[in-house]
Amino acid sequence: MAIDRADLHSHTTASDGLQQPRENVRMAKEAGLAAIAITDHDTVDGIAEAIEAGKELGVIVVPGVEISTAANGSDIHILGYYTDWQSESWRLKLGSLLQTRDRRNLMIIEKLRNLGISITLEEVVEEARKQGKEGGTIGRPHMASLLVAKGIVASIQEAFDRYLASDGAAFANPPRLHPFEAIDWIREAGGTSVIAHPGLYGDDVLVEEIIRHGAQGIEVYHSDHGPEDEIRYIRLAEKYKLIITGGSDYHGKREEEVFHGPIGNRTVHVDVLKQLDPARRGSL
Template identity: 35%
Template structure:
């Protein structure tokens, strides 16, 4: 068995832990392999390379890219992509775009009688990339929601009054850029926003994997995703979408049989028999 987590966030996007704090959490959890996959930025790797250096044999570089497929927002995890390739060009100035989105959300909230400011949102961000979790935390702090999940359900989730789509970048274009850059393209949290319905379409566009193992997946979900991966020739990955410790999820990590994720590890340059070299 392996303890892994290929879906972690830091304060460089909407996580609650700095890269240094996250690495301490990774050490406490005893992860065999992991990836930091901040939203639409690789700033953690660029600004904190010294923090990650001691973990290079266990770390697979990553980024979570917001995209659209059909009418759905889907997130694509890009592993082993350099910071100066086609994917970076395609994404453009994501911090500026994300800030504009949050400004739009704050405006829609105001129209609903919910008075929070950009300054209130910014206080919950420690990096350059703003996101809905920062808005959610501001809503909780100002008494408009009981917790982050409640804020998403009431105001911020798809179909809610203050929902604003994050991007118009097409998933197939992002997948093509990842493949061009020599990376590995994986669909994140397939159960969210019914992203699973897009898997066959995305597989035809070059998608290589699916996040089949997650603490949020029931056994029947894993069985279905495992079968879907086998049908489409996709590798399986494991990730908790960890943004910081909670009562129910105090540390990152997903326990899986090595055979379940071996094909993914090999795509990422990890030998079958043990830990490989840094990506």
């Protein structure tokens, strides 16, 4: 049992995950984890429920968020831990990002339609509802599920490879927050900023620029990182004295596919929480 381990990256129905927040906590308990972070895209709405479940189950819940940004034409995600997630001003800032996500959804759907694929936003919302999602954000995984259901593709992975990933035929990227701004936002909200899954960007020059701007950590261990990625980013963390984090990036299981990986398949020692929590960092 991994009683000293923490999975610091997971998503719930508050954004584009399939499980309710308390379910992520339950799965962390079953995996023998000491802690689980709730890091939904551009929202902190799932944290309260997860914390309550954590108290019941004896699992530490780390309040987090994954902020969607863009730079050099690519999506870049910045994780924020231990922000003042109950602050109304912080929630309003994050709410402005959700509007950008909504615009992107419409742009992707329009591109799919131009490719001859019949799809509507209403169908995507209904597909999400069938998966147990009520309210919250709609994202690319929901579109991928619908493409599978319609027989356009055979799998979630094929949907992303052909249409939805950054090099896919229907990818869209409206103007977004810059990673530097996300780091500033997280600092102003009292939190700790971490670059999410840097191996997915294919641009380590940009990753270093983001670090030099003030990112405090880097997600070395991720479901989509291989051993070479881990070695490269450990060295980068050592060079810049960054906090090393890791997590599954769990979104749930669709069509028997786990996206990106199951809870607990990438972890770090629970002591990393002391580094991430500004209230505890000074005592180290």
